[in-house]
Amino acid sequence: MSEMDAPPKSRTTYVLDRLKADLEQGVINPGDQLRQTAIAKRYGVSPTPVREALRILAADGTVEYTSHRGATVRDVTPEMARDLYRMRAELEGLACEVAVERMTDEGYEAVVAANDRLVAATADSADPATLSVLNKDLHFAIYESTSSVMIEGIALLWARFKPSVTLWGVSEFSRALDHDHVAILEALARRDGPAARAAMHDHIMHAWELRQTSAELRATGPRSTDVSGSEAS
Structure with missing residues (x-):
């Protein structure tokens, strides 16, 4: 249709x-x-x-x-944030291993292309929102080789964080995360499922550790704001 x-x-x-x-x-x-x-x-x-x-x-x-x-x-409270990252690390690590089992050469080329776009944008100091979108594109290019149910589960976890608060707004963090991606892609290139799983798990927990070093990026718990943007009483 x-x-x-x-x-x-x-x-x-x-x-x-x-x-x-x-x-x-x-x-x-x-x-x-x-x-x-x-x-x-x-x-x-x-x-x-x-x-x-x-x-x-x-x-x-x-x-x-x-x-x-x-x-x-x-x-998102601090406890919820930590749980979300731990859940992401486990599920996305598993997704990497499953992706290795099922990934075609074309699928791997799509992942490399997504990573190239992110690396180029990082080098060009693109705005944080663009980098955040390109980072998501890279992750989900990998998960495209899994299944719809796995992709939906991962997307639900990603949706818990507001896009305006992204690690990609800090250049030092962006370089560190780009470096993490290298290990993931190398494992995918070797078709080494356990290594890809471990690299993704480490990458996501590294992102959690980076977030904890920034007062602006740490989860702080409830706040009272009206949907129109005004402070609620």
């Missing part, structure tokens, strides 16, 4: 896709209050599909409800 022949999205699906996009792009951030009427007005829908979309996000842990604030984007 072509895109033109595809059935129209339901209003709930439309709102859900918009909310996910706003979360991914940093328009809505962890800790933000989600007012149904404001979201409905912004997306041009009634409150009902907004309510249903928020329930779906609450079921996967993206949104939480409290008696005094209603729906808010779940914020």
Whole structure:
């Protein structure tokens, strides 16, 4: 079926896709209050599909409800951040090993090309948002050789961190992370699954250690902000 022949999205699906996009792009951030009427007005829908979309996000842990604030984007506490990195290290390490088992020459070439784009952008001092996107492209170029269920699980963990707070905004960190990627690609080139797994695990925990050295990048827990950007009482 072509895109033109595809059935129209339901209003709930439309709102859900918009909310996910706003979360991914940093328009809505962890800790933000989600007012149904404001979201409905912004997306041009009634409150009902907004309510249903928020329930779906609450079921996967993206949104939480409290008696005094209603729906808010779940914020990341220091403990949650550490758990997320540990989970990422385990799952993405496994994904690297699985990728080695299934990766074609074309798949490996796509990974190398993604890494080349990131290295070039780092050398050119590209803006942090661009580097962050290119870094994600590299990781998921590797995971493309796994399966949809593995990719979806990894994407869910990545979505827990707001894109505006990225390690790629610090040049020293960018160089260190680029260096980590070399070990991963070398293991992939050798088709050494255990080495690729270990290299990815070490890389992600290294990223966690780097994040902990920066007051601006460390997770600090709940804050009170309205979805419109104003401070909530």
